[in-house]
Amino acid sequence: MEYLIGIQGQDFVIVAADNVAAHSIVKMKQDQDKMFKLSDKILLLCVGEAGDTVQFAEYIQKNIQLYKMRNGYELSPTAAANFTRKNLADYLRSRTPYHVNLLLAGFDETDGPGLYYMDHLSALAKAPFAAHGHGAYLTLSILDRYYRPDLTRDEAMDLLKKCIEELNYRFILNLPSFSVRLIDKDGIHDLEKLIPVGAK
Amino acid sequence: MALQDVSGFQDTPMSHRWNTPVSLSGPMGDTTPLLDMADERILGWGRFKSSERDGEVPLRFFIPTPQSSVPFRCDNRHTSLSSLSTSSSPPTRRPFPLCHGTTTLAFVFQGGVIAAADTRASCSGHVACPSAQKILPIHSHLLVTTSGSGADCMLWERILAREIRLYQLRHGRRLSITGSAKLLSHMLHPFKGTDVCVAATLCGWDRCGPKLFYVCSDGTRLQGELFSVGSGSPYAYGVLDGEVRWSLNEQEAISLAREAVYRATHRDAYSGNCVDLFHITAQGYCRRDREDLREEYHRERERERVLKRGKEKSEEDKK
Secondary structure: OOOEEEOOOOEEEEEEEOOOEEOOEEEEEEEOEEEEEEEEEEEEEEEOOOOHHHHHHHHHHHHHHHHHHHHHOOOHHHHHHHHHHHHHHHHHHHOOOOOOEEEEEEEEEOEEEEEEEEEOOOOOOEEEEEEOOOOHHHHHHHHHOOOOOOOOOHHHHHHHHHHHHHHHHHOOOOOOOOEEEEEEEEEEEEEEEEEEOOOO | HHHHOOOOOOOOHHOOOOOOOOOOOOOOOHHHHHHHHHHHHHOOOEEEEHHOEEEEEEEOOOOOOHHHOOOOOOOOOHHHHHOOOOOOOOOOOOOOOOOOOOOEEEEEEEOEEEEEEEOEEEEEEEEEEEEOOOEEEEEEEEEOOOOOHHHHHHHHHHHHHHHHHHHHHHHHOOHHHHHHHHHHHHHHHHHOOOOOOOEEEEEEEOOOOEEEEEEEEEEEEEEOEEEOOOOOOHHHHHHHHHHHOOOOOHHHHHHHHHHHHHHHHHHOOOOOOEEEEEEEEOOOOEEOOOOOOOHOOOOOHHHHEEEEHHHHHHHHHOO
């Protein structure tokens, strides 16, 4: 029902998430932001079970900030992804597992851009592009077909728009708007919301 | 009990026992000493004897096994992954997971926040109480509309009121509505996956103006400008989504809220009887008299009769 997507370029990562917070058949909120800022250059996108998403994401967010306060420097995206995975895995076999699917996107000074895919069983994979949700079934093939490692920002945005138009056309649920953000060496930039209109 | 908290009267030997799993530990660190103190008084133990209970959980909460729980349960979190589920009978699932037999709604407009709810408390298909109160004031500028299990809502509303009052005594200022919502959400989190069922909207006015939050025991916490909760909520949304605007005046807003609850009670079997309306402004909340929706029904029938008579008369005049 929810949808996350991330595309890594040469020196940037572009990520998008839908904005609907639903409860059974009702859309409770239509402008929910599912991205959590872990640091100046790391974003965590989180979907899954109702309370677990915010609870887990805020827990990771506060711990990353605590690391910065204690040590004076920020965790790299790789370290943050592995920290998140470890926490998710530790809770997995407890009585209160967190049922969340995550995308972690970041920019490192030395390693460049990075996109990490994590699912609710705490499997972690670094990927050039990734998606979560039922919409992923419809859009991964589009990403497979048109993705190139040397995409420019505009080309990546066009690819993202192509995926969202496909969702608008084929996906049974209506996802009226998507927040989009871009991470590069200058930090996190908010791009304009994507609002697919009309039928083809 | 609040005074003991404020004066910092702590039972220090017990404060180290916080290495307990999340689901068994209490919601707030502050409540631990109080409950243990009460235990001692009842059992006649001295303070030092109970400190020997090393490694035990400070708060004992009964987490029901699936057999003893109510048949209707929407989440299967417990059964698939929990080690507590030893029963062989799976819980019956509703065909449609909108439980909470009630209709409550709240929305923000230029004149403040309107909160409305019906007054029917239903229990396994019959009306347990036709005059329940589902909107509970916490303080002069905060209301909670409750839905879900009546007992849980009553308890958690009192716990929230206590914690907000303690915050005010300790810090000298009132907790914001955002903070109150976060507090309630974090207090309910350890009980996720159990049968605690609370779906509340916090309506209030603080330094940042009118605020409305939806907090649910499954962990959801959303800020918004219009929420309706309960089995009658889809019907209420149908009326509200078309008509709610920021620029409504007070009279229009109140009559809209009343109509939304009326339409929901008309269609939903688990909502009915009367409607409670509250209006919150910067000066605080004010409560309107409880109105019987039967009157609204008769008024509508009368309006239809008048219209019909008018139409028949105009047809006669034409002939």
